[in-house]
Amino acid sequence: MTRARPILLGVAGVVLLGVAWEGYKALGPADGVVVNGLTVLPRTSDLAMPHLVTMWTRLGEPVTSAAGSPALWEAVVKAAGFTLGIAAVGWIIGVVVGMLLAILMQRFRTAESALLPWIVLSQTVPLIAIAPLVSGWGSQIRFGESRWQDWMSVAVIASYLAFFPVSIGALRGLESPEKAHMELMRTYAVGWWKTLLRLRLPASVPYLIPALRLAAANAVIGTVVAEVSIGLSGGVGRMMVEYASTASGDPGKPWAPIFGAVAIGLIAAGVVALLGLVLKRYRRGEVTA
Amino acid sequence: MRSSDVAVMAAGSTATAVDVVGATKIFTVAKGAQVIALDTIDLSVAPGEFVSLIGPSGCGKSTLLRLIADLDQPTTGSVTVFGKSARQARVDQDYGIAFQQAGLLPWRTVAGNIELPLELHGTGKTARKARAAELLELVGLTDFADRYPEQLSGGMQQRVAIARSLAESPKLLLMDEPFGALDEMTRERMQNELVRICAETGAAVVFVTHSIPEAVFLSDRVVVMSPRPGRIVDVIPVALGAAEDRDDDLREAVGFFAAVSAVREALHGTPAGGAAGASAARGVETR
Ligand SMILES: Nc1ncnc2c1ncn2[C@@H]1O[C@H](COP(=O)(O)OP(=O)(O)OP(=O)(O)O)[C@@H](O)[C@H]1O
Numbered sequence: 001m002t003r004a005r006p007i008l009l010g011v012a013g014v015v016l017l018g019v020a021w022e023g024y025k026a027l028g029p030a031d032g033v034v035v036n037g038l039t040v041l042p043r044t045s046d047l048a049m050p051h052l053v054t055m056w057t058r059l060g061e062p063v064t065s066a067a068g069s070p071a072l073w074e075a076v077v078k079a080a081g082f083t084l085g086i087a088a089v090g091w092i093i094g095v096v097v098g099m100l101l102a103i104l105m106q107r108f109r110t111a112e113s114a115l116l117p118w119i120v121l122s123q124t125v126p127l128i129a130i131a132p133l134v135s136g137w138g139s140q141i142r143f144g145e146s147r148w149q150d151w152m153s154v155a156v157i158a159s160y161l162a163f164f165p166v167s168i169g170a171l172r173g174l175e176s177p178e179k180a181h182m183e184l185m186r187t188y189a190v191g192w193w194k195t196l197l198r199l200r201l202p203a204s205v206p207y208l209i210p211a212l213r214l215a216a217a218n219a220v221i222g223t224v225v226a227e228v229s230i231g232l233s234g235g236v237g238r239m240m241v242e243y244a245s246t247a248s249g250d251p252g253k254p255w256a257p258i259f260g261a262v263a264i265g266l267i268a269a270g271v272v273a274l275l276g277l278v279l280k281r282y283r284r285g286e287v288t289a
Numbered sequence: 290m291r292s293s294d295v296a297v298m299a300a301g302s303t304a305t306a307v308d309v310v311g312a313t314k315i316f317t318v319a320k321g322a323q324v325i326a327l328d329t330i331d332l333s334v335a336p337g338e339f340v341s342l343i344g345p346s347g348c349g350k351s352t353l354l355r356l357i358a359d360l361d362q363p364t365t366g367s368v369t370v371f372g373k374s375a376r377q378a379r380v381d382q383d384y385g386i387a388f389q390q391a392g393l394l395p396w397r398t399v400a401g402n403i404e405l406p407l408e409l410h411g412t413g414k415t416a417r418k419a420r421a422a423e424l425l426e427l428v429g430l431t432d433f434a435d436r437y438p439e440q441l442s443g444g445m446q447q448r449v450a451i452a453r454s455l456a457e458s459p460k461l462l463l464m465d466e467p468f469g470a471l472d473e474m475t476r477e478r479m480q481n482e483l484v485r486i487c488a489e490t491g492a493a494v495v496f497v498t499h500s501i502p503e504a505v506f507l508s509d510r511v512v513v514m515s516p517r518p519g520r521i522v523d524v525i526p527v528a529l530g531a532a533e534d535r536d537d538d539l540r541e542a543v544g545f546f547a548a549v550s551a552v553r554e555a556l557h558g559t560p561a562g563g564a565a566g567a568s569a570a571r572g573v574e575t576r
């Protein structure tokens with residue numbers, strides 16, 4: 001029962017969203033709601049707001065009218081898998097870098113005062129600005145025979161967004177042990193390293209799980225946006241742009257990659273939740289961040 | 290082998306367990322105000338001796354214990370543990386400590402918490418398990434080995450902390466009101482156990498308590514302290530007999546009550562001149 005509850009609530013939320021969509025579409029003004037020349041709510045035309053049924057049935061139809069074209073949902077699943085893979089790489093890099101930065105900052109006060117402002121500042125640089133930089137630098141890198149790939153640039157950008165919550169959350173977590181526990185370790189005369197392994201890292205888990213969840217969301221968003229700005233095809237980001245151009249004749253189609261992106265987000269959140277289950281015993285007294 | 294170990298062996302059992310000489314601890318609090326937590330304390334604890342510290346809240350009992358444990362350094366004076374500096378004794382793991390609060394790691398089971406010092410110092414897994422089982426038996430928590438601290442009552446947690454402090458069979462035990470959270474029955478049982486453990490291991494104990502009967506029952510000597518500034522006002526020798534024949538009967542013996550009232554008098558500072566005179570008569574070192 002207690003387990004079913006969040007699932008039921010989740011389903012109820014989705015249903016509510018659908019009802020709101022169709023309700024507004026049926027009852028709202030055809031030209032949308034405009035305040036002082038600003039469109040606050042969209043038009044209710046089939047073009048701007050296709051019926052849910054339209055979006056759904058469109059998934060089952062072929063991508064294009066060309067012969068041998070796969071069903072739209074198959075194309076979306078493939079693209080979503082591609083994007084998810086890159087996001088996962090970005091997330092892992094982000095988590096590793098974020099953890100290392102947090103440990104470094106915990107270990108050396110000077111590192112904290114030197115790094116922390118830059119870490120915070122790094123997140124104010126817009127993605128659009130770093131995307132060309134990263135692919136530009138990447139194109140100059142070679143590993144023997146193989147060359148830097150565009151997907152690597154995307155993964156780097158995803159990690160750029162993912163490392164931030166991890167470094168901040170982990171730093172807070174690493175500094176969370178109570179004085180009594182720190183003194184206990186001191187009476188055992190163990191060094192920084194063992195204190196890190198046996199006390200600081202376990203104590204940081206309650207701070208880390210919410211940070212990892214944020215990092216996962218950031219990695220997915222970063223991947224989708226970077227796919228667009230770097231022009232990497234194969235993922236849902238590029239697919240969104242492509243399909244949007246066909247929207248006038250095929251209003252259901254652009255929604256397919258959006259659903260794909262949502263599914264990626266859900267899977268990413270699920271993976272973190274699973275990780276949280278594995279680390280359950282370290283999460284007594286979880287902090288909500 | 291560390292050179293310090295050799296030094297201790299050379300010193301043999303002649304080295305006192307704890308030697309505090311003229312130790313003063315001054316805390317500087319906000320706006321430069323100073324708190325004299327300890328004022329020129331002299332205290333010496335022989336190997337295997339049980340010494341209790343008793344006194345009103347804020348008289349510096351915990352602070353004195355922390356100096357011995359090298360969790361704080363004296364402002365002036367010196368602290369020697371088994372003939373070495375307090376720091377060296379800590380590094381050599383010469384003492385076990387149980388704090389006022391249990392301080393268990395919430396993500397470790399009861400057994401895992403007891404094994405923590407052994408694990409940190411590289412004891413093998415099987416040896417660790419065996420030792421934890423032994424100690425769990427001792428504190429009567431065998432059935433709770435796989436529970437987590439949050440699933441235990443405060444008293445049970447404190448017993449786990451005591452078991453943890455005993456894990457490496459230290460020659461010196463530092464205990465800060467370890468039985469404060471226990472009910473009277475468990476408390477007396479733990480006191481009996483502690484007397485037995487000390488007899489078996491020959492460990493010296495510095496024991497902080499607020500309970501006069503507890504101090505008298507457990508101790509060879511009771512150190513009475515007074516606050517502002519933290520001083521030793523009297524040292525009452527109790528010596529109610531060898532550890533082996535200290536049992537519940539002792540709690541009703543005449544000598545027990547005599548010692549209890551002696552401590553009480555010293556604690557309340559009455560009769561005024563009498564306390565000093567009485568202690569001088571007993572040949573007790575007073576500051
Ligand atoms: N870290 C500190 N900073 C400032 N003052 C301190 C500090 N630790 C202790 N003191 C002060 O030193 C004095 C002695 O404190 P201590 O904790 O040793 O008392 P205690 O005898 O253990 O009391 P209790 O019986 O309540 O545990 C108190 O006045 C306290 O305020």
Ligand SMILES: [Mg+2]
Pocket residue numbers: 350351352389465
């Ligand atoms: Mg205290």
